[in-house]
Amino acid sequence: MTLVKISHGRRSFIKSSALAGGGMMIGFSWLASCKPTPEQLLTMPKEWFKINGFLKIGENGVVTIMSPNPEIGQNVKTSMPMIIAEELDVDWKYVVVEQAPLDTSIFTRQLAGGSQSIRHGWEGLRMAGATARQMLKEAAAKAWGVPVSEITTEASMIHHKASSKSAGYGEMASAATGIAVPKEVKLKEISEYKIIGTSRNNVDGQKIVTGKPLFGLDYKKEGMLIAMIVHPPAFGLKLKSFDGTAAKTMPGIKDVFKINVYNEGETQWCDTISFNELVVVVGNTTWEVMNAKKAITCEWEQINRKEKDLPFFGKTKTVVTPSGLENSVDHLAKMIAASKSEATVVRKDGDPEAAFKKATTILERSYTAPFLAHSPLEPMNFFAHVTAEKAELVGPIQTPEFMEKSASIRLGLPIEKIDIQMTRMGGGFGRRLYGHFVVEAAVISQKVNAPIKLIYTREDDMTTGIYRPAYHATYRAALDENKNLLAFHVKTGGVPESSLSANRFPAGAVDNYLAEEWTIVSNVSVGAFRAPGSNFIAGAEQSFLDELAETMGKDPIDLRLELLEKAKTSPVGKDNDYEAERYAGVLQLIKEKSGWGKDTAGLHRGVAAYFCHNTYVAQIVDIEMKDNAPVIKKVTAAVDCGIVINPVAATNLAEGGIIDGIGHGSYSAITLKDGIPQQNNFNTYRLIRHREAPKEIEVHFVDNKKDPTGLGEPLNPPVIGALANALYKATGKRYYDQPFLVDPKLMG
């Protein structure tokens, strides 16, 4: 057993005396609002005993475990409690999960982003469970007058085998609260796991399929008003004047006014916003406010060019916001021009210029991808009730801790008076990292002195930016007369950010390597979109490697394995951002599981692999042509994320990432004309649908017992490359410009 000294703040493990349970209803509102079947009914305890900040145990053995992180569909609400439950050694059927409140003194890093929840929480969650288990053991030892070393636990039972004494956790819970928090705990070995590594159903599954009010948009409070915004129709415009008189006379409308969302110079990284000055309409019901919104008339004027030094993860970067109404056509022209001009060298190994000069063959290809709107299915929304005494903020947010600070600054209320409650989120994908809508709701509530729910229509959601940037990448490879790889060059950039990660494979595997980047300034706002940077560059890189393999006369998997072998045995340069052996591992696994190399008539296969957000992924896309159109028959994935906490959920999330990548790579784009997004709802912005999804997805996990890493973001980047490579085999055409399956004439 692993022995771990308690390193986290001891106050994280507060013990408290018995909490009167008040009967049935604490936190278990679903019991009140639906009639559970006999199988579903879990008798609620009469009393709760809070063992530490993460869990409380009832006298009847029911355990409530707090899930610390925001839930965006990555199902940490099931897997994080599973980790605690494992070390606590409870029977999972007695576990009830609640969303934890925002309290980073107990929970630390309550953020949904970067695919880090499990990776960051791995140690602390186990310690929380193990500490509580130790306290239960010591309580039993004390009660029975035996040494604690003779006490064992198993699935919610405490045993002293020598004297045949047993007790359920519930019986010892009260006494456990009187035990001092232990200085050391023993963690389980992987071989002892009963919960981690087994498939457990989504803890909210029953509530979801019966339509319980779980999401931000569902949150309701007595006396709550509805608020909506009117924003400039184009990037590059701001409010000049507005007329709300007609709207104010409409039924159910309380007021129409304008707000400044943020004050100058008081913003953090998560306060990205497209339009700081907004017109707001407040009324009784959503339909009334939607109609009044349409009756507001506004005059707009162009913004002035701005240069701002912004805080950027400990450093400062100067951000230029140009004036003007921009067009996607111009963005593309500028990107192509930049790809041929001088750029910033980020990494250079060997002498790439010399290598290219003496090359017999140079392969050069360019790739592009457009702006994307995150489009989580639940539009932006937040509830706020702000008084002089406090701000009650409730809704879907990936960054509650950061937004608590932003709200405090903007409202002029100390942080102790800001209370943020996380609801379940109808998707995030990075969009809900940027909580301007939290501040908007708070400012509106403060202005009207009432509780309000701010709702964005889908059009508001889709046209207020914070997009995935538009990108361009040029890859070059130099080959000698024997088709040996001499040099590798990537030059890439975007509007307004580059997607380059210069230390990723094949850096480290090629003697002469050059990575350069450039940017194009823009007044279109952008933000992190599921696997930022990677969500473009992985597909471009993996498509290029496919063409390179073909040019070199090699199998595409073999080429990658050869390069990885070199990176392992004689790596080039330093800070190579991958472990060659693990990277090769997923390629070997996919080769084995997919039957790669055995050609099946009519089946066209493309492969790709990538490492990002700490997880290795290899994928093979299989396409069949049907009536001259490509149909994705199957996607096979090999994933190395270390220990898999909850296999069914891990597989589901991996499938989701695959469909996300294929969908966006094939169909989705935001294009601009005179600053106006040409897509504002799902009739013009295309997301992948049932008919277009792969017919089958098969996910294999490497079984290596390493510390767990995330799955939210590693799957969508490389699959776009695998898709392009399969499309080539199916159609004889290479696909360079996303979205692949949409007529470019329609893109404007």
Next chain:
Amino acid sequence: MAAFNLKINGVNKTVDVDPTTPLLWVLRDHLDMAGTKFGCGIAACGACTIHLNDTAMRACVLPVSAVGDQEVTTIEGLSEHGDHPVQKAWLEHDVPQCGYCQAGQIMTAAALLKENSSPSDEEIESAMNGNLCRCGTYTRIKAAVKTAAKNM
């Protein structure tokens, strides 16, 4: 504003609203039923799917004045104990990720299976194509529909 007598999940409800109010907002704002979701407002995403008699409809574009005395079934009323074969199949296959689209998906699937008790893959895809899932649970949904079909 006008009074409308509606039959929702077998229960008579009266609301006093503008006749153009979509049934979606009558349910969510006036009847405290948040199971039917708002995703787009133009019947392009399917999150607002309900049954009108036995037909799947998008509540976001269905004005309350058009409902009349037809029976409305929402996700809350699909079954009394959350054990409709479609709901059970959804749990058996652990379908939801974020869960926001799933009420609409379930309602569309339930309507399909009432009309066609053993749909082919193509028929499932066609019937469900109007329901978006941004999280990508499509393959799982299809498997769940096939399981539910066996248990209808």
